[in-house]
Amino acid sequence: MRRLENKVAIVTGAARGNGEGTARVMAKEGADVVLTDVLDLVHETAKNITDEGDKAVSFKMDITNASEVNSVVQKVLAQFGKIDILVNNAGVCQLVPFVDMSEEILDKTLDINVKGVFIVTKAVLPSMLKQKYGRIINFSSVTGPLVADVGECAYAATKAAVWGFTRSLALEVAKEGITVNAICPGMIATEMVKNNASLTNPEDPESVLRDLAKGIPMGRLGNIYEIGELVAFLASDAAKYITGTPVLIDGGSTIPESPGSFTTI
Ligand SMILES: NC(=O)c1ccc[n+]([C@@H]2O[C@H](COP(=O)([O-])OP(=O)(O)OC[C@H]3O[C@@H](n4cnc5c(N)ncnc54)[C@H](O)[C@@H]3O)[C@@H](O)[C@H]2O)c1
Structure with missing residues (x-):
């Protein structure tokens, strides 16, 4: 049996990138995958999945718009009867030096990367609490909690926020059959x-x-399928005792203490 057979998964920002890789791997693992995104491309991505014989549907959904999110979640519940897996993947990263960073850029980054995660999770969580089962996987990053590059003040702050959100929510629902984890990709x-x-x-x-x-x-x-494999693992029963954990997937990029120094080999 495939790892996610009979599971219903919703993925935000699934038109392309890490969300697409996640949707593709989870569909290959047998899940009914609901791809959502602000881009029309989301429908094409879902069609590519169904063309391969796997199960996918798609909705346009802006994660910053609570009424749109609630309406999509209700449609998904009406169609599938449940949501087992939520992948909070949608996010943006605009590189801007702090001195030039406008309040608009800060607000947009916070709205999508942090408030959007709250909005979608709030919409999905009640149905998971009812069925006493759920897997929530949030996209944090190595950027923010561990490392940063110039121009990332807003982005880094939001990804550290997702890490904190993950741990607090994991605690709140630990006895409800719901795990909440974060993945922290490198490049x-x-x-x-x-x-x-x-x-x-x-x-x-x-x-x-x-x-x-x-x-x-x-x-x-790294590539988007390597990301998808990690998310699928965290969504599977094999990971049922893992919660509140940020999992790094970075090809070792955060290992070097002093890049370029003390090189003897
Ligand atoms: N690529 C990396 O190196 C990297 C590293 C660490 C973390 N991440 C995280 O991975 C996630 C996906 O990033 P990516 O690299 O695939 O980027 P991407 O730009 O290729 O894809 C992001 C997707 O999110 C969608 N999106 C943006 N705003 C949205 C909104 N308001 N509502 C719904 N969808 C929206 C976009 O349309 C796009 O399809 C992000 O959370 C990002 O922070 C990426």
């Missing part, structure tokens, strides 16, 4: 990273990606 090859590489060096974004890879002990960026 994953998605539009988010590629767009920031283009902003950093519009003439040669590939060179930025190559330089990023050099700083990672495994010598490469």
Whole structure:
């Protein structure tokens, strides 16, 4: 039997990137996957999954809009009768030096990366409490809780917030059959990273990606399916005693204490 057979999973920001990788792996594991995103592309991504013989449906859903989120969640519950897995993946990262960071940029980053996670979780949690079963996986990052690059004051703050949110909620629902964990990716090859590489060096974004890879002990960026595999594990019964835990997936990027120093090999 596949790991997520008979499970219903909702993934935010699933049109592309880590959300798409997660939706694809969970669908391959047998779940009914509900892909949601602000982009129309979400319908195409879901169709690609069903074309491969796996189960997926899609909805346009802005996680910052509580009434839209509640309406989609009610439709999903009407169609499938339950939601077993919630993946809070949708997020944004706009690189801006702190001195130039407007309140608008700060508000947008907080609204999507933090308030959006609250809104979607609030909409889904009552049905999980009722069935006394649930798996919630939140996308934090190594950025914020552990490391940071310049231009990431807002982003880093939001990803540290997701880590705190995860631990507190995990405690509140620990006796209800619901686990709440966070994943903390390093550099994953998605539009988010590629767009920031283009902003950093519009003439040669590939060179930025190559330089990023050099700083990672495994010598490469991660891919969206590697992210999906970790989420699927945390969503599976094999992970039933894991809760409130931030899990790193970074190719070793946070290991070096002094990159480039004390090199003898
Ligand atoms: N790529 C990385 O290196 C990396 C590292 C650590 C954490 N993350 C996290 O992974 C998650 C996914 O990022 P990604 O790299 O795949 O980025 P991405 O930009 O490729 O995908 C993000 C998706 O979220 C959607 N989205 C944005 N705002 C939304 C909203 N208000 N409502 C619904 N959907 C919305 C976008 O349309 C997009 O499809 C984010 O939470 C990000 O912080 C990424």
